[in-house]
Amino acid sequence: DAKTTQPPSMDCAEGRAANLPCNHSTISGNEYVYWYRQIHSQGPQYIIHGLKNNETNEMASLIITEDRKSSTLILPHATLRDTAVYYCIVRVNNYGQNFVFGPGTRLSVLP
């Protein structure tokens, strides 16, 4: 099963881009990379997901390296409300169609 590695914490200045890295060196060819975030113990919120091409939506951009061993979530203009724990997840098959959450990266956006 593919596992992910994220830094435990990061800081970002308000208004600047936040670049959150994720390593998933054992990812298999048909596994997608998902990003979620959790703000202040609310339910996790879906951000974006992708397979091998870069993806962009209204919240963020996802850059996946060509070898798919790592990815970066980019919040282009971070605000104080983006302070949250960000989870990088690779979908595994050991419990059917389930998602496994690691400890994530605690992003602090500083004024």
Place this chain on the structure above:
Amino acid sequence: NAGVTQTPKFQVLKTGQSMTLQCAQDMNHEYMSWYRQDPGMGLRLIHYSVGAGITDQGEVPNGYNVSRSTTEDFPLRLLSAAPSQTSVYFCASRVSGGPSSYNSPLHFGNGTRLTVT
């Protein structure tokens, strides 16, 4: 759509009491699941269901029961609460079935905070 709705938001139980955490979704999602979140442990899967009448165990199922009689509802039952079950519980759902749903994302409720004394 209301999305995924969990009730109650907060609950305090005494050891040995039973209760049911409710979860309902109005998105016609086949797949539903329960996670618990403890400090420093991340989210751990308790039980899940891929459709009405079908349930299965996740990573930490002991002490919990589930049933799925309708597509909309997926209640989580604690038959005899223990202090180790003090946690925040999240319900989640997603589309399941058919080629376009294979990698559909999870949608979460806002959680139930349970304290067992």
